[in-house]
Amino acid sequence: MQFEALLATCLAYVALMFGVAYAADRAAARGHVRWLDHPLVYTLSLSVYCSAWTFYGSVGYASRSGLEFATIYLGPTVVFTGAWWGLRRLVRVARMHHVTSVADLVSARFGKSNRLAAIVTLIAVVASTPYIALQLQSVRLSFEVFAEGTAQATRGGTALWVAAGLALFTILFGTRNLAADERHHGVVTAIALEALVKLAAFIALGVYVVWGLADGPADMLERIARASRDPVLAEGWLIRPDRWTALILVSAAAILTLPRMFQVMVVEAADEERLHVAGWAFPAYLLAMSLFVLPIAVMARDLLPAGMDPDLYMLTLPTATGQSGLALLVFLGGFSAATSMVVVCAIAVATMVSNHWIVPAWLALRRVPAPDEMDDLRGFVLNARRLAILAVVAAGWVYHEASGGSAALAAMGLVAFTGMAQVLPAMLGGLLWRGANRKGAYAGIGSGAALWMALIFLPSVGAGVTLPVPEGVDPWTAAVALSLAVNTLAFIGLSIFGFPDPVERLQGLSFVSAVEPIRHRRMLRGEDRAEPLLAMARRLWGADAALRYFQAEARAQGKSGYLPDLTPRFLNALERRLAGSIGAATAHAMIDRVAGGVALTVADLMQVAGEAQRAKEETQRLEAARAELTRTARQLREANDKLTALSVQKDAFLGQISHELRTPMTSVRAFSEILKDPGLTAEERGRFAGIIHDEAGRLTRLLDDLLDLSVLESGRAQLTVTVANLHDLIGRALAAASATRPERGFAIDRDVLAEHLGVITDADRLLQVLINVISNARKYCDAERPQLIIRVRRPEGGGAVIDIVDNGSGIDAARQSLIFEKFARLNDPARAGGAGLGLAICREIMLTLGGEISYLPGQGGAAFRIQLPQRPPVPA
Amino acid sequence: MPERPLFLERASFHRRRLGDAARVLPVLTLILLLVPVWWAPASLSYAGGTVWLFGLWTVLIVAVRVLHRALLRAEAATQPVERAGDRDAV
Numbered sequence: 001m002q003f004e005a006l007l008a009t010c011l012a013y014v015a016l017m018f019g020v021a022y023a024a025d026r027a028a029a030r031g032h033v034r035w036l037d038h039p040l041v042y043t044l045s046l047s048v049y050c051s052a053w054t055f056y057g058s059v060g061y062a063s064r065s066g067l068e069f070a071t072i073y074l075g076p077t078v079v080f081t082g083a084w085w086g087l088r089r090l091v092r093v094a095r096m097h098h099v100t101s102v103a104d105l106v107s108a109r110f111g112k113s114n115r116l117a118a119i120v121t122l123i124a125v126v127a128s129t130p131y132i133a134l135q136l137q138s139v140r141l142s143f144e145v146f147a148e149g150t151a152q153a154t155r156g157g158t159a160l161w162v163a164a165g166l167a168l169f170t171i172l173f174g175t176r177n178l179a180a181d182e183r184h185h186g187v188v189t190a191i192a193l194e195a196l197v198k199l200a201a202f203i204a205l206g207v208y209v210v211w212g213l214a215d216g217p218a219d220m221l222e223r224i225a226r227a228s229r230d231p232v233l234a235e236g237w238l239i240r241p242d243r244w245t246a247l248i249l250v251s252a253a254a255i256l257t258l259p260r261m262f263q264v265m266v267v268e269a270a271d272e273e274r275l276h277v278a279g280w281a282f283p284a285y286l287l288a289m290s291l292f293v294l295p296i297a298v299m300a301r302d303l304l305p306a307g308m309d310p311d312l313y314m315l316t317l318p319t320a321t322g323q324s325g326l327a328l329l330v331f332l333g334g335f336s337a338a339t340s341m342v343v344v345c346a347i348a349v350a351t352m353v354s355n356h357w358i359v360p361a362w363l364a365l366r367r368v369p370a371p372d373e374m375d376d377l378r379g380f381v382l383n384a385r386r387l388a389i390l391a392v393v394a395a396g397w398v399y400h401e402a403s404g405g406s407a408a409l410a411a412m413g414l415v416a417f418t419g420m421a422q423v424l425p426a427m428l429g430g431l432l433w434r435g436a437n438r439k440g441a442y443a444g445i446g447s448g449a450a451l452w453m454a455l456i457f458l459p460s461v462g463a464g465v466t467l468p469v470p471e472g473v474d475p476w477t478a479a480v481a482l483s484l485a486v487n488t489l490a491f492i493g494l495s496i497f498g499f500p501d502p503v504e505r506l507q508g509l510s511f512v513s514a515v516e517p518i519r520h521r522r523m524l525r526g527e528d529r530a531e532p533l534l535a536m537a538r539r540l541w542g543a544d545a546a547l548r549y550f551q552a553e554a555r556a557q558g559k560s561g562y563l564p565d566l567t568p569r570f571l572n573a574l575e576r577r578l579a580g581s582i583g584a585a586t587a588h589a590m591i592d593r594v595a596g597g598v599a600l601t602v603a604d605l606m607q608v609a610g611e612a613q614r615a616k617e618e619t620q621r622l623e624a625a626r627a628e629l630t631r632t633a634r635q636l637r638e639a640n641d642k643l644t645a646l647s648v649q650k651d652a653f654l655g656q657i658s659h660e661l662r663t664p665m666t667s668v669r670a671f672s673e674i675l676k677d678p679g680l681t682a683e684e685r686g687r688f689a690g691i692i693h694d695e696a697g698r699l700t701r702l703l704d705d706l707l708d709l710s711v712l713e714s715g716r717a718q719l720t721v722t723v724a725n726l727h728d729l730i731g732r733a734l735a736a737a738s739a740t741r742p743e744r745g746f747a748i749d750r751d752v753l754a755e756h757l758g759v760i761t762d763a764d765r766l767l768q769v770l771i772n773v774i775s776n777a778r779k780y781c782d783a784e785r786p787q788l789i790i791r792v793r794r795p796e797g798g799g800a801v802i803d804i805v806d807n808g809s810g811i812d813a814a815r816q817s818l819i820f821e822k823f824a825r826l827n828d829p830a831r832a833g834g835a836g837l838g839l840a841i842c843r844e845i846m847l848t849l850g851g852e853i854s855y856l857p858g859q860g861g862a863a864f865r866i867q868l869p870q871r872p873p874v875p876a
Numbered sequence: 877m878p879e880r881p882l883f884l885e886r887a888s889f890h891r892r893r894l895g896d897a898a899r900v901l902p903v904l905t906l907i908l909l910l911v912p913v914w915w916a917p918a919s920l921s922y923a924g925g926t927v928w929l930f931g932l933w934t935v936l937i938v939a940v941r942v943l944h945r946a947l948l949r950a951e952a953a954t955q956p957v958e959r960a961g962d963r964d965a966v
Contacts, residue, residue, distance in 0.1 A: 067925050074909055077933065081940050082902035084947060085895065221923045228922035239921045241914040248909060276948060280941035287933050294926055 003147045006331070013332055014165060017339075020193055021173045021186035028185035036185050037270055039277035045188045045264045046282050047195035049076060049255060050289055051131075051341035052138035053413035055198060055334050058290065060311035063297035066228075066237030070293075071244060072413075073286040075251025083279030087265070088272040090256075093431065093514050095271070098580030101352045102262040102423060106445075107585050109430035109511045110438040111504030114585035116445070117356040120423055121349075123449050124259045125392070126457065127419035128349050130412040132396025133403065135338040136163055140400075142334050145315045146327075163397040166342045170393070171386045174347040183268050187343060191264070194336035199288060201333025205318060206292025208326060209299045220295045227298045246477040250414070253421035256428075259348035260341060267348075342393065350388035355583035358384040363586065377539035381582055403461070415460045418480055422448035425488040429495070434512045436491070437500035444491025451483035503588075516572070530563040533574065536590060540581050549577070653822060660702055660836075664695040671695075705837040709822070712844035717765075719848065721872055724763035726792055726800060727755035733770035740775040747787040755792045759800050760871045765845045769853065772838045773804050773864050780862065781808035798870035803856065805863040816855050848872075891950035898943055905936055 028036055035041070054072060061069040079087070099105045103124065107117035136159040143158045173186040214220045228234050255261050269275075300313035308316055314334065318327040359381055425448070426441040455467050456479050469478045500508065510516065530550075537546035547562055553573070554564040564570050571591065578587035671688045674680070680688070711717050734748060759766075777788055789805045811819060822840045839853075846853040846866065850873040856863040884892065912928070913920055920928055 066921055067929060070929060074933075077936065078902055078905050078909070081905045081936060082898070083940070084898035084944060086902070221926065224926060225923040234922075237921050239913055239917045239925070241910075241917050244913050244917075245910055248906075276944050279944050280937050283933070283940065284937050287930070287937065291930060 003143075006143070006146045006328070009328060009332070010335065013335065014169075017190045017194070018169065018172075021169070021190040023186075024189035025173060025176060025184075025186035033185065036189060037274075039274040040281065041189065041192045042264075042269060042274040043278040043281040043285065044192035044195035045268065046261075046278060047198065047285055047289075048191055048260055048264050048340050048344045049258075050195075050198060050286075050337055051413070052135045052334055052338035053131075054289070055202070055337035056138055056142070056311050056314050057413065058293045059297045059300070059313045060309070062293045063301055063310040063313065064236050066233075067239060067294070068244065068247065070290050071247035072251045073290045075248045075253070076255040077283040077286060078248065079252045079255050080279055080283050083275045087279075088275050089514060090431065091266050091269050091272040091275065093511055094266045095269070096514070096516065096576070097510070097584060098576045100267060100355060100580060100583055101348055102257055102259060102420075102427065103352045103356055104579070104583045104585075105262075105266075106423060106426055106430065106441060107356070107583070108579070109507055110426070110436075110441045111501055111507060112585045112588040113438055113504075114356060114360050114583075114589070116438060116441055117352070117583065117585055118360075119442075119445055119449070121352040121356045123419055123422060123445070123452075124349050124352055125395075126453075127416040128259065128345055128392065129395045129399050130403075130461075131416040132342055132345060132393065133400035134412045135342050136396055136400045139335060139338045141309075141312060142315055142331055145312055145319065146331065159397060159400055162339075163342075163393050166339055166346070167390055167393040169339075170343045170346045170350075170389045174343070174350070174389065175382050175385045183270070184347065187347065188264065188268050191340045191344065194340045195285070197329075197336045198333045199285065201329045201336075202289055202292060205296060205314065205326060205330055208318070208323065209292060209295050213299050213303070213321065214295070220298070223298050223302065224294060227301060240474060240477075242477045243474050246474075246480050247414075250417050250421050250480060253424040254417040257420040257423045258416070259352065259420070260344040263344055263348035263351075342396070346389045346392045349392045350385050353388040353392070354381060354384035355586060358388065359582055359586055360589075363589065377536070378542055381540065411460045414476075415457055418456050418483070419449070419452050421480075422452055422483065422487055425484070425491045429491055430508070431511055433495070434505075434508045436495045436508065437498045438504055439498040440491040440493070440495030443494040444487045447490045448483050448487030451479075451486055455479035455483060530566055533566075533591070534562065537574070537578070540578060549574075656822070657706070661699065664699045664702075667695045668692050668699070702837075705841060709837060709841050709844060712841065712848055715848070717845075717848050719762040719872055720764065721760060722763055723758050723760055724766070726757045726759055726802070727752065729763060729767050729770060730755060730790060730792075730802075733767055733774055736767075736771045737774040737778055740778045744778060744786055746778065746781075747785065749787060749789040751791055755790075757792060757794055757800050759868055761849055761868055762872065765849060766868070769842045769845050769866060770802075770804075772842050773853075773866070776838065777804065777806040777808075777862060781806040783807045783809075783861070795867075799851070800868045802866040802868075803859075803863060804866070805856070805859045805861055807861040810857075810860075810862045811855065813857065816857060819855060820853070887950065887953045891947070891954050894943065894947050894950050898947060901939065901943065908932060908936075 024036055027033070058069045058072070061072075093099075094105055097105075097108050099108060103117040103120035106120055107113050110116055139162050140158045170187075173190070174184055176184070176186070210217060210220050214223060228237055255265075296313060296317060297310065300308075300310070300317045304313070304316060304320055314330050315327055318324070318330060362380070362384075422445055425444050426436070429436040429444075430441070454465060456476070459466055467475055467479050467482065469475050534546060534550050537549065540546070541549070550562045550564060553570055554561055557564050557567070557570070559565065575587050575591045576584075578590065581587075582590075671692045675685060675688055675692075730750070774788070778786075781788075783806070787807045789803075789807075791803045791805075793801055795801055820839050820843045822837055842853050850869040850871075852865075852867045854865050854867075856865050909932070919925070
């Protein structure tokens with residue numbers, strides 16, 4: 001293909017990119033962000049991870065080291081399998097604090113320290129410059145593949161032209177605005193498109209190799225197996241587990257810490273929702289990008305003459321087989337990979353440089369600003385960023401020109417990875433561990449970066465020292481392990497022994513718990529400083545945006561006009577919004593300067609905690625009071641229920657008693673009436689008088705019982721406590737009860753020996769109970785040959801237990817609970833001839849004596865147990 | 877401030893367990909990628925290794941996709957307020 005045609009295609013492609021970026025920016029400005037915000041666009045923009053180093057280099061890598069190339073993609077895959085709980089949280093926290101870069105994240109977490117951010121920025125610059133140079137080199141080399149035979153002069157300035165074009169693109173679309181959220185729709189959309197070109201180029205070549213040159217996957221595997229029989233290749237291809245592990249871990253760290261990855265993954269993410277798709281789609285993209293790497297490497301090795309640069313197999317293979325169209329597509333893919341990496345890397349690093357180097361330095365130089373300074377800070381920050389972009393790209397070009405050779409640059413990808421990985425311990429520690437502090441972060445990042453510089457970066461450019469390692473250990477792996485281990489230990493160690501300042505502790509709480517940061521009222525001074533704040537915001541965002549924001553905030557507070565009250569909430573929100581433009585540390589410093597914040601002390605921190613604690617206690621107190629009220633209400637309800645039940649009982653009792661009194665009364669009245677008849681015989685008269693006498697007697701008994709019961713129930717019964725022998729008492733009771741239904745011959749079964757028990761109680765009252773129970777048995781036992789068993793024993797605790805059991809049919813279960821109630825006659829009252837108060841009286845007597853009478857179920861007949869205490873209770 | 881409930885109903889419980897699975901997955905991935913290589917590097921370096929690696933990779937992608945879909949569904953089924961309880965994540 002003609003070099004001129006290639007150049008024309010290339011320029012057309014670049015023009016397309018400019019056009020797409022411009023259109024996307026315009027669409028975003030008009031608010032048409034729906035498809036720009038699609039998760040797939042986000043996922044594709046992540047592919048900026050696959051730079052030219054991986055696009056061309058992975059085939060070269062694979063032809064030298066076999067499957068080891070895949071580690072560079074496997075690390076990110078591991079990280080993305082944890083997208084749900086890990087990355088989502090990182091994005092949430094970063095967005096909450098309007099973090100603008102990885103340096104800003106670390107600085108914001110560790111007390112908004114700008115010095116820490118400046119150190120991270122330094123590492124990023126040192127690591128990125130050769131990396132950018134590598135991209136420029138890959139573009140130059142790919143041009144040279146096509147430009148074979150063209151005059152040297154034509155292609156000498158390729159790298160320069162590419163660098164200049166990229167810087168222009170980046171400045172045009174990367175610094176259009178200084179929005180609170182640093183999103184660049186144009187850049188992201190262009191990158192997403194380039195990602196598609198990259199993927200299409202790789203897959204097209206892969207499909208051509210596997211199905212065009214080889215006979216499908218089976219043949220391809222056969223070729224791989226054949227190639228690995230070559231002993232030199234087999235040795236290079238043999239996976240070394242230590243390198244394998246270190247590479248996966250380092251590339252996993254890189255995807256989190258590389259400035260360009262942080263830019264597209266965290267800063268450009270509108271929310272964490274898009275990670276739901278990216279969680280599987282990005283690993284799928286990486287899989288697609290690496291699936292054909294080994295086939296292409298093996299096929300190129302089979303078909304191409306020995307001695308060709310494996311890093312350019314991607315281009316030389318289609319060229320050699322006469323597929324110039326495919327070669328052009330691959331060239332565009334590589335070009336896309338290189339340019340997208342440079343653009344995003346330049347934006348990310350330039351943001352860091354301007355936010356953490358240039359702006360703070362400028363602010364520090366102008367130490368005493370007039371409160372109403374009118375200069376255009378926004379223009380200054382944007383210009384600083386443009387300058388930084390130029391500087392970053394230019395540094396890459398200078399490095400490229402200075403280093404010259406390709407061998408020195410090829411290793412730069414991994415060097416950059418390991419350099420940025422030194423930020424990982426502080427970053428992860430800051431997100432996971434509230435105890436992590438700034439001193440630890442300084443120590444960790446500092447020691448790690450120094451070791452990286454000495455053991456990895458400098459050796460890669462031919463200086464520095466090589467780590468003396470024992471035979472069989474990979475020096476690079478050892479250097480990575482050593483630097484990261486020292487880094488982590490220093491970070492943890494100094495964090496353990498340090499005591500962070502209050503701002504840092506507040507930030508730590510906010511980062512680790514993913515909650516909005518707290519700002520305490522004591523942290524502010526001067527309630528009338530809203531105007532200077534508005535002036536400052538205007539200088540950063542422009543007049544309209546600032547006024548809109550202040551007005552919205554004022555309205556949210558219920559105020560009209562443009563000046564909201566300086567509540568902690570407002571200042572907090574404003575500071576974080578400003579941080580979105582100039583970084584957390586600078587925003588903090590500026591707000592403090594304008595709003596006159598005072599240094600936060602540990603006492604303030606304790607007060608913040610105290611306020612939270614008090615609020616919590618108050619809630620708990622209310623909760624307890626509520627529970628108490630519920631409890632009381634339930635008790636009241638129960639008491640009410642009981643009273644209602646008692647009232648019903650009382651009515652029933654009155655009804656019963658009237659009835660019981662009325663029956664004998666009626667007979668007395670009727671027979672008295674009859675007695676008035678003069679025509680009665682003396683015998684009849686005598687009989688009727690007898691009936692009246694009997695009924696009056698019954699009436700008297702009933703009244704006696706009622707009196708007795710009321711005395712007992714009211715607790716006014718007088719006890720005459722003596723010592724009594726139970727044998728005598730039972731004997732007397734049996735004798736007295738034998739008057740009841742004397743016609744029935746009861747077999748009495750007594751254990752005479754056991755009965756000789758002395759008890760201390762009111763003997764007469766106990767006798768009354770015994771007589772009642774035994775008479776009941778005599779009355780109700782319906783057995784053919786009635787029998788009465790009386791057993792007495794002394795329980796362990798003293799006192800006595802008397803069981804009186806007959807062999808009748810007993811009392812059915814449903815009524816057992818009723819028999820001790822008043823008037824609870826179980827069968828026909830006439831037959832029983834009592835008022836139904838006997839057992840009720842018995843219960844009252846036993847309660848007065850401190851004992852109990854109960855019905856024993858399951859004894860083969862009616863069975864009562866009388867329990868006596870050792871001695872009756874002393875009346876109160 | 878209401879205490880965090882001691883027991884959850886079925887949907888929330890299910891979502892929490894899926895969240896646990898999402899936490900275990902990266903660890904499992906790392907184990908699956910590293911242990912076989914330390915075990916038998918020679919047999920995983922060439923053609924056989926290619927099949928193993930890309931097969932495992934595909935399975936992982938499918939697993940993440942299935943898990944994320946289940947998590948989204950479970951999240952939609954439970955109250956969004958509950959998401960505040962994800963504190964114990966990272």
